[in-house]
Amino acid sequence: MARYSIFEIARHAVTGHRHWPRAWRDPAPKASYDVVIIGGGGHGLATAYYLAKEHGIRNVAVLEKGWLGGGNTGRNTTIVRSNYMLPANARFYEFSLKLWEGLSAELNFNVMFSQRGVLNLAHSDAQLDAFARRGNAMRLHGIDAELLDREEVRAMVPLLDLSERARYPVAGGLLQRRGGTARHDAVAWGYARAADGLGVDIIQNCAVTGFAREGGRVSGVETTRGPIRTPKIGIAVAGHSGHVAAMAGLRLPIESHVLQAMVSEPLKPMLDTVVTYGAGHFYVSQSDKGELVMGGDLDMYNSYAQRGNLPALAEVVASGMQLFPIMSRLRLMRHWGGVMDMTMDGSPIIGKLPLCGLYLDGGWCYGGFKATPASGWVFAHTIAHDRPHALNEAYSLERFATGHVLDEKGAGPVPNAH
Amino acid sequence: MLLIKCPWCGERDHTEFTYGGDASVSRVRPAAQAPPAAWHDYVYLRDNPLGRHLELWHHTASCRRWITVERDTLSHAITASVPAGDRSGSGER
Numbered sequence: 073m074a075r076y077s078i079f080e081i082a083r084h085a086v087t088g089h090r091h092w093p094r095a096w097r098d099p100a101p102k103a104s105y106d107v108v109i110i111g112g113g114g115h116g117l118a119t120a121y122y123l124a125k126e127h128g129i130r131n132v133a134v135l136e137k138g139w140l141g142g143g144n145t146g147r148n149t150t151i152v153r154s155n156y157m158l159p160a161n162a163r164f165y166e167f168s169l170k171l172w173e174g175l176s177a178e179l180n181f182n183v184m185f186s187q188r189g190v191l192n193l194a195h196s197d198a199q200l201d202a203f204a205r206r207g208n209a210m211r212l213h214g215i216d217a218e219l220l221d222r223e224e225v226r227a228m229v230p231l232l233d234l235s236e237r238a239r240y241p242v243a244g245g246l247l248q249r250r251g252g253t254a255r256h257d258a259v260a261w262g263y264a265r266a267a268d269g270l271g272v273d274i275i276q277n278c279a280v281t282g283f284a285r286e287g288g289r290v291s292g293v294e295t296t297r298g299p300i301r302t303p304k305i306g307i308a309v310a311g312h313s314g315h316v317a318a319m320a321g322l323r324l325p326i327e328s329h330v331l332q333a334m335v336s337e338p339l340k341p342m343l344d345t346v347v348t349y350g351a352g353h354f355y356v357s358q359s360d361k362g363e364l365v366m367g368g369d370l371d372m373y374n375s376y377a378q379r380g381n382l383p384a385l386a387e388v389v390a391s392g393m394q395l396f397p398i399m400s401r402l403r404l405m406r407h408w409g410g411v412m413d414m415t416m417d418g419s420p421i422i423g424k425l426p427l428c429g430l431y432l433d434g435g436w437c438y439g440g441f442k443a444t445p446a447s448g449w450v451f452a453h454t455i456a457h458d459r460p461h462a463l464n465e466a467y468s469l470e471r472f473a474t475g476h477v478l479d480e481k482g483a484g485p486v487p488n489a490h
Numbered sequence: 491m492l493l494i495k496c497p498w499c500g501e502r503d504h505t506e507f508t509y510g511g512d513a514s515v516s517r518v519r520p521a522a523q524a525p526p527a528a529w530h531d532y533v534y535l536r537d538n539p540l541g542r543h544l545e546l547w548h549h550t551a552s553c554r555r556w557i558t559v560e561r562d563t564l565s566h567a568i569t570a571s572v573p574a575g576d577r578s579g580s581g582e583r
Binding site: 326 | 491492503504505509511512526527530531533534535536537538539540543545561563564565566
């Protein structure tokens with residue numbers, strides 16, 4: 073695999089850029105692999121990459137039922153942050169943010185990681201106090217956090233409605249400057265190309281239909297492109313985690329819900345950070361193309377449909393207009409839905425499943441995109457060593473039985489509340 | 491918009507209702523002295539089916555009654571809605 077560089081661009085310019093090689097191969101599945109990863113999104117591809125790079129396990133297949141990054145990797149609002157309070161979450165997401173900071177160089181692929189900051193707005197003194205507590209917890213974990221008053225917010229985001237007339241006047245905010253956005257498709261493509269370069273087979277249009285077992289452990293997968301033998305299977309299928317685990321006879325503490333996102337028509341630069349609303353559920357950033365990228369709450373009922381309903385959409389834009397009255401005359405250009413695997417405590421599950429040889433990386437709720445590098449890194453470690461890394465020990469499936477839940481929001485076992 | 495047929499009020503927009511989750515779970519509440527594993531299954535585990543799903547909806551903006559709805563989680567087609575707790579209803583297991 074030729075490295076991308078300015079010299080390669082110059083070399084291909086001579087022939088009018090008509091002869092760039094494809095970024096990864098399109099192999100037919102082999103009869104057996106050392107590890108099979110189900111799901112060709114960011115998490116699955118990152119897992120395959122780190123299996124090959126960190127653990128020398130290169131006889132790996134990534135099976136994708138559709139196309140690479142066509143699920144939640146290509147449907148999220150691209151926000152990257154590590155502003156968590158619970159120690160296990162803070163450690164994990166900060167590790168992820170540090171991987172993001174070196175990711176373009178690591179993968180030799182520009183993932184357009186932009187540390188433009190993530191600003192959470194507070195709308196009461198009590199909420200600002202709660203943010204101060206979270207910010208202090210973050211700083212104790214070595215994560216950057218700054219508490220802003222209203223004037224500092226105004227200096228940073230002048231188009232916000234910061235008047236006293238606002239329905240929920242802004243009191244201040246918690247800023248993580250190292251947070252930001254990344255180009256989500258590029259993350260899937262970058263990991264795919266780098267994994268392929270290390271020998272990983274990426275097989276698209278290949279759906280898993282069942283598991284083969286031998287002597288109390290998995291021995292392979294049944295797929296729409298024939299059976300594949302393997303002693304280790306990693307599941308990284310986001311919203312379909314429960315559905316795929318059910319093929320192995322397992323029930324999970326997960327419900328699948330649809331979450332919508334949307335973009336406006338393109339605008340001139342108006343917002344150079346990520347802003348989240350504290351009096352409702354709304355988050356917005358501006359893409360390099362100029363579109364406002366927006367999201368909010370779930371549609372709230374169980375759904376496997378990658379499309380949502382208008383009432384949820386209307387609530388999101390209504391929240392947006394409370395923050396940015398300038399949005400009132402914008403047209404929406406596109407909206408879409410993704411299927412979230414909502415866990416019972418709002419934190420992910422990365423670890424072994426009760427069936428030997430079967431591993432799960434799922435339960436990402438709203439927050440899977442920012443976790444992509446660390447998720448792949450710890451999942452690869454878990455599969456290679458058959459035990460979790462210190463960074464994902466707390467994300468075991470068993471935590472629900474032992475009572476060690478990680479409920480960052482304190483919402484209780486109600487998946488759509490997280 | 492989902493149109494949910496309330497047994498008392500007729501067909502209404504789903505925004506009149508509050509979603510109450512998987513109806514099959516709440517029907518099998520363990521005894522207080524049941525082993526922790528039974529409570530773990532009850533509180534945390536879900537079938538989370540792709541397809542037919544029995545679920546509770548609370549008609550909060552109107553009659554304030556709970557109903558059990560049978561809905562497809564992929565197509566959103568609603569095939570039954572009966573008063574919650576009505577075991578004779580076509581939507582119950």
